[in-house]
Amino acid sequence: MDEESLDILDDSLDDIEPVGEKPTELYEHFRVVVDKGQASIRVDKYLADKFANISRNRIQLAADAGMLRANEKPVKSSYKVKGGDILTIMMDRPRYDHDIKPENIALDIVYEDTDVIVVNKPAGMVVHPGCGNYSGTMVNAIAWHLKDNPKYDPNDPSVGLVHRIDKDTSGLLVVAKTPEAKTDLGWQFFNKTTKRKYIALVWGIIDEDEGTIEGNIGRNPKDRMQMAVLSDPTQGKYAVTHFHVLERLGYITKVECVLETGRTHQIRVHMKHIGHVLFNDARYGGDQILKGTNFSKYKQFVENCFRICPRQALHAMTLGFTHPRTKKEMFFTAPLPEDISNLIDKWRNYISNREK
Structure with a gap:
């Protein structure tokens, strides 16, 4: 798979859901609710199919250790799942399949x-x-x-x-x-006690000053390289995004997004779901002119904007958490990178000149 396709598989690590009491040992934690229409099959096969990175052998070992549960009760790997079952599993964390080599790459x-x-x-x-x-x-x-x-x-x-x-x-x-x-x-x-705020530029003018987007996110059944808000509430992963309009710039809107959950492409998918694709988000169609005029001068202006910011206009600006040892509340802010800042300035100038 090429590098462009990589991020579709780069799920947020908080998609792995811890269960039960806070562990004293280090485990991988998974929780899944079996779909109501699921055929009755062995739990080890069901989970191995559900999580491609977990071998059936590891699931069987977890079951033998009493770490595989259905509806809060330990079960054997031969247990037959049924619709509505709540499955939880804890396993020793494996080492990575490929050795990670240190590389002298600058870090900010x-x-x-x-x-x-x-x-x-x-x-x-x-x-x-x-x-x-x-x-x-x-x-x-x-x-x-x-x-x-x-x-x-x-x-x-x-x-x-x-x-x-x-x-x-x-x-x-x-x-x-x-x-x-x-x-x-x-x-x-x-x-969900961490604080995460993103700045995004989206196509179209959002009428509301603020709002909340809810919708389970999963693979788009029509395009496996995309995620989507799924209409079936039993599918996908529950996701919530809060947004607040910061600035309206003619045919695009600058918004602040606050995550409650951390799903793959969450902001990109949720904003598309309400009709406001991220600016220059090629995977979700934002690299096309979705709002504006048919004038050639406007088309040239937008194409220049695409060159200024040659990627989805999304920046993880604020991160807050409780320090794991000192228990002190910590907050960090990363200023907008140059490409997004220049893009905003260009749209501001466009709006200013249009209004003259």
């Missing part, structure tokens, strides 16, 4: 201490190796940055990235340097 580090690193990721950088892209990622860069730290093993999933953003989205990410920090921060993301 906003904050660092013995437990965490907050990084401002540039647009165009893949966050995590995978799908044939095993170099040049932020994880490789972090491995280089921490190469002299004997306690940090980049190939150990109990440390490292806590959440992810798409390749062509810029902005803040937090990295855990210790297993304890990753467990604690992962729990905060699951419980």
